[in-house]
Amino acid sequence: MALVPGLAVFGVAGIPEVRPGDDIAALILAAGAELEHGDILAVTSKVVSKAEGRVVAAADREQAITDETVRVVASREHPGGVTRIVENRQGLVMAAAGVDSSNTDDGTVLLLPEDPDASARTLCAALRRATGLRLGVIITDTAGRPWRQGQTDIAIGAAGVRVIDDLRGTTDAAGRPLTVTAAAIGDEVAAASDLVKGKTSGMPVAVVRGLGRYVAELDAPGARSLQRHGDADMFSLGTAEARAEGFAAGRASLLTPPSSA
Numbered sequence: 001m002a003l004v005p006g007l008a009v010f011g012v013a014g015i016p017e018v019r020p021g022d023d024i025a026a027l028i029l030a031a032g033a034e035l036e037h038g039d040i041l042a043v044t045s046k047v048v049s050k051a052e053g054r055v056v057a058a059a060d061r062e063q064a065i066t067d068e069t070v071r072v073v074a075s076r077e078h079p080g081g082v083t084r085i086v087e088n089r090q091g092l093v094m095a096a097a098g099v100d101s102s103n104t105d106d107g108t109v110l111l112l113p114e115d116p117d118a119s120a121r122t123l124c125a126a127l128r129r130a131t132g133l134r135l136g137v138i139i140t141d142t143a144g145r146p147w148r149q150g151q152t153d154i155a156i157g158a159a160g161v162r163v164i165d166d167l168r169g170t171t172d173a174a175g176r177p178l179t180v181t182a183a184a185i186g187d188e189v190a191a192a193s194d195l196v197k198g199k200t201s202g203m204p205v206a207v208v209r210g211l212g213r214y215v216a217e218l219d220a221p222g223a224r225s226l227q228r229h230g231d232a233d234m235f236s237l238g239t240a241e242a243r244a245e246g247f248a249a250g251r252a253s254l255l256t257p258p259s260s261a
Contacts, residue, residue: 007210011196011203012041018204020053025126028205038212040136040161041127042193044204046103048119048139048157049110058109061101068097068111074238085238090116091227092156094143112141116157117222124159125218136161136215139223140190142199146235153194155186158223162214163187185214186223 139157163186
């Protein structure tokens with residue numbers, strides 16, 4: 001158990017290998033998870049994908065990535081192949097569109113849940129009905145981050161959790177106004193849960209206790225509200241792609257004859 005003052009994060013042991021059609025809520029409760037009001041359950045997207053049948057045959061993983069890609073952000077060749085950072089059907093920008101070949105049977109890959117927020121709502125509602133507790137659910141997946149080495153878990157789906165703590169308009173401890181501070185609670189919960197779930201432990205669910213103030217109604221905005229798109233995205237392309245696009249635009253403008261008055 002990882003502990004800090006007022007916060008506890010612990011894994012739920014005993015959840016078996018998940019198969020298509022399995023009831024994730026029932027598996028969590030059967031594992032003996034001792035839950036309390038205000039707990040937030042962080043659930044690895046892999047088990048949600050497996051339960052929802054998002055397991056597909058893929059002799060060619062690259063084709064599976066292409067099929068899930070909406071927009072290429074960056075692509076780089078390296079000695080091991082090609083890394084593609086893309087926006088996928090869920091609106092997430094991540095490597096390989098979130099297509100995962102780990103912890104799945106040979107010859108298959110896992111796609112992300114089709115609608116992670118809807119999956120979280122279904123799971124959260126089932127857990128609330130079964131326990132009578134006011135709980136929250138975060139569905140997590142691993143992602144890299146611009147300008148930072150390594151990976152961490154982020155929230156790709158959420159229900160019953162206030163995923164952003166918007167402090168704009170309030171003041172800091174010195175009384176100065178806060179104009180940009182909006183804490184990404186969903187991502188912070190996901191990252192904390194990964195410290196106990198890990199990547200190879202076979203423990204896909206963690207309970208985060210002590211953040212009941214962020215537990216909300218089921219219809220609260222989900223993890224999609226954490227995504228940044230359009231004009232708000234200042235880094236919508238990789239460096240090489242942005243240069244190529246700018247070069248092409250400049251060349252086109254030189255080749256376009258001036259309009260006659």
